[in-house]
Amino acid sequence: MNQVPSITESKPLIVGIGASAGGLDAIQDFFNHIPGETGMSFVIIQHLSPNFKSLMNELLGKHTGMEILTVTEEMEIQPNKIYLNRSDVNISLKGNKIKLIKKAPFDRLNLPIDIFFHSLGSECAERSVAIVLSGTGSDGSRGIRTVKASGGTVMVQDPQTAQFNGMPNTALHTHLADFIGSPIDLAKKLIDLSTSKTDFFDSDKIDTDILFKDLLSEVHKITGIDFRTYKSNTLARRIQKRMDILGIIRLDDYKKYFTSNEDEAIILYKEFMIGVTNFFRDPEAFDSLVLNGFGKIFNDKKSTDPIRIWIPACSTGEEVFTIAILLDEYLIRNKINRDYKIFATDIDTDALRRASAALYPVNIITDIAKERLQNYFVKSGDQFQLIKRIREKVIFSAHNLVKDPPFIRMDIISCRNLLIYLKPETQKRVISNFHFSLRSGGILLLGHSENISDNEGQFEVLDPKWRIYKRSGQQISRNNIDDYDFKKSVFYKYLSPDKTYASNAKNNSHSEESYYRTLTELHSPPSIFIDQNFQIMFINGDIGKYLTVGKGVFTSNLIDMLEPGLSSIVRNAVRRAAADKIPVEIKDATFTHNDNNYTVSIIVRIPFIEVDNYSVFLIEFPSIQSTDTIKITMNLGNDTDINNQRITDLESELKVLNTEKQNIVEELETSNEELQASNEELMASNEELQSANEELQSVNEELYSINTELQAKNTELENLTLDMENLLASTQIGTLFLDSEMRIRKFTPELRKVFNLRENDIGRPIYDFASNFADITEKDILVEAKKVIEERSYSYKQIKSTGSRYYLQRITPFTRSDESADGVVITYIDITDLRDTVDKLEVANTVLDQAFESAGVSWWIWDILDPKEMGNRFGKFFNWLPFNSGIINVNDYKEYIHPEDLDGFVEELNKGISNPNTVFNYEYRIKSNDGRWRWLQERAVVKINTDHIPYIQLVGVSYDINDSKVKETKLSESEIKYRTMFETMQQGVIYLDPNGYIISANPKAEEILGLTVEQMQKRNSMDSGWKAVHEDMSEFAGNDHPSMIALKTGKPASGVIMGVFNPKINNYRWIIINAIPQFRGNETKPYQVYTTFEDITSIRNTKEILSHSLREKEILLKEIHHRVKNNLQIISSLLSLQTENISDAKTRTILETAKNRIHSISVIHKHLYESDDLSQIDFKHYLKTIISIFNSSLSEDRIKTEIKGENLLLDINTAVPASLIIHELVSNSVKHAFKSREKGKISVTVKSKESLAEITVKDNGKGLPKNFDTKKAKSLGMNLILNLVSQLNGNLIIENGNGATFKIQFPINEEQSN
Secondary structure, three states: OOOOOOOOOOOOOOEEEEOOOOOOHHHHHHHHOOOOOOOOOEEEEEEOOOOOOOOOOHHHHHHHHOOEEOOOOOOOOOEEEEEEEEOOEEEEEEEEEEEEEOOOOOOOOOOOOHHHHHHHHHHHHHHHEEEEEOOOOOOOOOHHHHHHHHOEEEEEEEEHOOOOOOOHHHHOOOOOOOOOHHHHHHHHHHHHOOOOEEEOOOOOOOHHHHHHHHHHHHHHHHOOOHHHOOHHHHHHHHHHHHHHHHHHOEEEHHHHHHOOOOOOOOHHHHHHHHOOOOOOOOOOHHHHHHHHHHHHEEEEEEOOOEEEEEOOOOOOOOOHHHHHHHHHHHHOOOOOOOOEEEEEEOHHHHHHHHHHOOEHHHHHHHHHHHHHHHEEEEEEEEEEEEEEHHHHEEEEEOOOOOOOOOOOOOOEEEOOOHHHHEOOHHHHHHHHHHHHHEEEEEEEEOOOOOOOOHHHHEEEEEEEOOOOEEEEEOOOOOOHOOOHHHHOOOOHHOOOOOOOOOOOOOOOOOOOOOHHHHHHHOOOOOOEEEOOOOEEEEEEEEOOOOOOOOOOOOOHHHHHOOHHHHHHHHHHHHHHHHHHOOEEEEEEEEEEEOEEEEEEEEEEOOOOEEEOOOOEEEOOOOOOOOOOOEEEEEEOOOOHHOOOHHHHHHHHHHHHHHHHHHHHHHHHHHHHHHHHHHHHHHHHHHHHHHHHHHHHHHHHHHHHHHHHHHHHHHHHHHHHHHHHHHHHHHHEEEEEEOOOOOOOEEEEEHHHHHHHHHHHOOOOOOOHHEOOOHHHHHHHHHHHHHHHHHHOOOOEEEEOOOOOOEEEEEEEEOOOOOOOOEEEEEEEEEEHHHHHHHHHHHHHHHHHHHHHHOOOEEEEEEEEOOOEEEOHHHHOOOOOOOOOOOEEEEEHHOOOOOHHHHHHHHHHHHHHOOOOOOOEEHHHHEEOOOOOEEEEEEEEEEEEEEOOOOOEEEEEEEEEEEHHHHHHHHHHHHHHHHHHHHHHHEEEEEEEEEOOOOEEEEEHHHHHHHOOHHHHHOOOOOOOOHEEEEOOOOOOOOHHOOHHHHHHHHOEEEEEEEEEOOOOOOOEEEEEEEEEOOOOOOOOOOEEEEEEEEEEEHHHHHHHHHHHHHHHHHHHHHHHHHHHHHHHHHHHHHHHHHHHHOOHHHHHHHHHHHHHHHEEHHHEEHHHHOOOOOOEEHHHHHHHHHHHHHHHHHHOOOEEEEEEEOOEEEEEHHHHHHHHHHHHHHHHHHHHHHOOOOEEEEEEEEEEEEEEEEEEEEEEEOOOOOOOOOHHHHHHHHHHHHHHHHHHHOOOEEEEEEEEEEEEEOOHHHHHHH
């Protein structure tokens, strides 16, 4: 049963990158898209010239954040790093470390990429990734085979994106690339591959095994190859790799993909088939084969018997031709004339085709010695091909080692590194087949990791290290291989063009189906297809008794294989058919087979098939003769004439052939001599040109790499030059470059301000030019410059120009890379403004000192390198200190520090000294000259200078914070006091933020509202949870809350009464609220609101009781007013009755006046008991009633009375006197103002302003008498008016003109005014 093995978690990938010409851009593009933390390691292999220092480290550093290292011996490969090869050695991997390898001699082609890729695949297996980028040649194309065979991944740059496509194309011709794309595409795919998390075991184990078996079964159905006999771990790794490439995680998902994609079976089949092979792999093993194998074989066999060698799993033929070359060398070296044949088989038909062509890339020269390369290979374009003499010794054929029957009578079998992929039971069976195939004493060569432990009795060990064995023991019983179908033996496969790939075979463009279609039409008798040279092309049916395979070199020529009695007959019939273009039948042909005589009929046809413009013949051996279409019949049993005719034809043909042969031989001999001479010359020239070409190619690649790097560096230098020129120009510093002879090398534009120079003056001596300096200054400059060159020193000086400008002149040596001085660099910095600034700074410094002193700040410097003393200016600013000296010993200074603060002072000071980035900041107490302790704060930083005179100083300032400390203490005490007040006051206090959310509340607020501070902080005034109501129990909207009004308007809101539901008592608490907004600085928007409220629940309850009492009192007062009014009306009525009985006019007038006065008072009481408010009366409305009654009492309508002004509310104590005053004034006007006039007008005006009321009574009568004096008036009315005005605490103003005007002004409450 095929069980999927455990696949351990993979380690980070090791990525090898091969590049040559044009590779720099590709590498930079690639790493532009690789993050710095992928966990992968990268090794870059380039073709480098040994005489050139690579700049790759610097050039690549701009495109990646990873560390870049140049390899050294035993350097360990670490994640997230890039390693560069060196120009003097090749590199390889051993484990996880770099190994340095000596480069090939100059006359040999050096292939560093192949070398590294070989080691990468061998050491890292599935962790290996090989990437081939731009370059010429074929380097890397062989190394990727090892990576691929080891389970690694191969990536190749798309040739269309490469500057040089030689290396990418060669790599693609191997058909091993997993990914093809631009460098950017490869980078992205590599990231995906590195993060792939394929999990074979995400599903049930049994299900996984079933899926695995199903995949192998599907591959078997499609390809005919049963991989179930292979070890599962190898196959599982290859499947896992395909899943990683496709980005598929689960095996069941891959099975679905496999089923839906027809090409996937072939791709997976090719993945399974990838193997590692190259020329002379493991040379010691082949040396042992020559020593222990060849000699025994030649000694044991007859000199006439050819050597037969079988190489299963031959792949692309490198090992096959290696053994062929070794055997040929052995024969030549030992002067042995012996034929040999090598049968090379494999199940990979693509590999067999490439092996049959015997064409290999140029980089095989790294595996093959130069002498062998010259003796056994010829250059064919950009490839090497095995010479024909060696190719003809090898037959390549498709053969399944597990399913197909083995070869027989073999002298040597070489099967290296195949068994390790097979299951143990399959290994045992294959070894038994090898034992069956080998003749007694035959040699078996296996891979160094393989053995014959289960078949030890069948072989004798010749070399245990390299696994070379000699066949021993009895021949294995035929029963052990009965499962094989010998009708489908290798012998028949040799004759089948679709499964035979002999070097000299011709290609057939027709499919097998076309042959079978023809045979079907002709009833498919045993038959053979041949070409015009009698080469067998196809066989159908059982023709074994007609053919014989002889000893020696295998041949597919029909004439050589037919029984002797049939060969001449068939040859003649074919020639007759070809000549007449009609079928030919031969009857009763006799031949002998296995000592038995047979008679057979033969039909030769020319079918309709034509392949590559040569004729194809069909030879039939019918069991039942059919002559319907036969045109020529030759009866060999009875017709002697036909025999004679055949002989005549053959003799004529032979003569013609002999003549042609003689002519051809003569021509060939002549041409051969000429060609031999030319060939020798061409071979010599070709070898020289080939060697030179290889060298030039290698040099060209190296030069291109160097040129690319130099161009990149040159671009950088150009940019750097431009940067420097722009920098020098932007500094506005005059800079002059002089050589050792004081000639001008270069100068900046700014220098023209002091020297009269132009661009074409470069190269001329500087002393030829005038400057803006005095002559003596110019001479000093030249003297100083020469001194600087000689002494390698520096010169600084301030000089003055003739234009009264000051310059800082700095002369430094112009130093070359060998530290020699070759001139000077002189700079002129205009410091005129700087000098002015320095003068200003000195003034400012004085001002600053004054500011320090007035601000109570002192500065100081402590030289740490000389810690004994500390420079300071305490004595200047802090006159309260016990010392006044400018310098004080540090230890002495500590004596003045308060003992409680001393340790902290020392600790903070040490921190500031040890860490320049830390600011020393400490507050401490120091003793003053009066013995009291005062507070200081000190802040300082470390200042370090390493130029010229080094120093480390602690520079700081000291603040006299004693007053602020005292204030801080008082503030703290005040804070405690106010906090206590806040928490103990009997009013609720709440602070709200600008959004109306509660910030804090005192305990009284918690008590009144029935909520904790935490509960309140989740609410604002808009929260419906408050259940706030007005006094009439209507809802109190959140927007109307005093705090929200204060926030919106920025004005206080006070005296607002509100009912708030208290959840603790389950009832409302009544509060009166005051909200005060608070502002910061000049801000107009409040930053918070301070809200106080008082619980007035008990007060409100008392108020309700009082209100009830007041309502009862009002009822009583109304009743009283009603009764008073009734009584006054009764009195008025009595006076009216009395008046009617009195005849004295004066008395009647007095009684009428009294009656009117009483009536006025009764009207007031009437208004009071009819009013809802007993405390106040609408005085204007009252006046209208009085005036209307007064008007109705007049007998004539010549006098009009009107009321003007505004509403005025007066209490009863004010309204009664005021109404009597108006009554008296209006009565007087009626009586006295209009006696002499027919008509008149009296107006009464009422108005108020703030707390003062004014009543004006005006008439347009004759006015008052002259010299009218109220104090002298004796009338009762006027005295009454004056008394009433006095009762009101008012004033009476009398105006006389256009009638009389009386103004009464008296105080009232604001509530009485409208």
